[in-house]
Amino acid sequence: MVNKFAIHVSLSDLDRAAVQGLPHSVRYFESGSYIARDGDLTDHCTVLLSGFAFRHKITGQGLRQILSILIPGDIINLQQLYLDAADHNVQTLTPCKIATIPQVALRTMASDRTAIADALIASTMVDASIYREWMVNIGRRDARTRLAHLLCEFAARLDVQGIAPGQPYELPMTQEQLGDAIGLTTVHVNRTLRGLIKDGLVFQNKRGITFPEWEIFMVEADFNSRYLHLRERGTPPGYSF
Amino acid sequence: MVNKFAIHVSLSDLDRAAVQGLPHSVRYFESGSYIARDGDLTDHCTVLLSGFAFRHKITGQGLRQILSILIPGDIINLQQLYLDAADHNVQTLTPCKIATIPQVALRTMASDRTAIADALIASTMVDASIYREWMVNIGRRDARTRLAHLLCEFAARLDVQGIAPGQPYELPMTQEQLGDAIGLTTVHVNRTLRGLIKDGLVFQNKRGITFPEWEIFMVEADFNSRYLHLRERGTPPGYSF
DNA sequence: CGTTATCTTGACCGTCGTCAAACAGGGTGG
């Protein structure tokens, strides 16, 4: 369970056992609560076991920018073990289950086992790559493409967990949160989403959200999953987006 | 010289010697040339020794988004050693001097010396933090604040290299490039910059760019240097922005 | 000194933001 976070990172042999043997405690957070706050200092590393969360920052004018969406298996605050205080907030979108690991345990494991250290670095670098793509999205794409791109990213990332990219998934974000993620207002997100639905590219019901024309939708979204680095170095791509 | 990149990252003892002893070759690039391209595979790590460069990506519509500015001491493509192909381009802004280090040398050093591995991770995390702040800047601040923020970041980062934040520095970017960095058009960057100059917040001449009212300017820019993580964990701040 | 890149300015336009109100759904309590 704790080892989830190493799966999509690097092929580790049976030092998976070491990860699974890490001392940790589990905590539960309800929807909307803060897991970490801007300015926090900590000596624990936390991993998201189930549920969804997001990173965000508030500007001097009180505007919020969502920086990334965390899905099960993601490491929440590795950064604070290597730098000083947290520079952003982490808040839950849904009820979440979180594992907390003491810093020392993780660090000694990292220095003992090169493969683990590599996995941590690789994971951090994938995060950075996603940040870069978001910058492109926010800075240089129009509202429609921007929203579509975000929805594609969801589908692609959730797909790794076994859900096919065309399949419905539950989107645990309000339109206000979607707007804060892509630099738009709630109102404009609504209009844009309505437009995508009207054009038959997005289908929505209680079960979740679906993309009837996945191939066309990806083009519309200017989406190419390469930046997610879903495959290992040298691993042949299984399903190509 | 090669060790520059470890200075602002983590206090390493005399394994600085190890860094300085790394096998490397030096290459020179002229202004505007590509150091790395989207899709590149490589087994070398490169470090920027002198000059300025920038990371960027092109959208499907041909629009460019600049992702970060590289200053001397920055590692250019650590990522490609841990992931697969490059997901963005790196291009020079000025003539540049680049050190190239074989992957194996760096990796063995990282696994032998924990402090170095930590420094690499910390450096990657600072990059990620800067990406996050840029997202906030591009997504949630108006043109004037956005431009001012970028200029503040320059001043703060160059300050580490000994230039005081109020001091003039040479801005090696065209207005088109500034626009691509903050998600604006050339024309609007021009108007916005003119506005800042007219209001006495920015002063420009052949020597470079200066901020006569640094304190006021930082407020106007909604700038707080914390996200740059310029100080070590536990190190008291020397000059507070 | 001519050629090209970059900067600057004006007029006009459109995407997206603002303000406001109505509507739907889900939970709570009387």
Next chain:
DNA sequence: CCACCCTGTTTGACGACGGTCAAGATAACG
């Protein structure tokens, strides 16, 4: 079971920030 909220969605009218197009002015460069 039905008022009553509260949160989130939806829609309209209007305005503004920033984009587009185009031209001229400067500066950089061979």
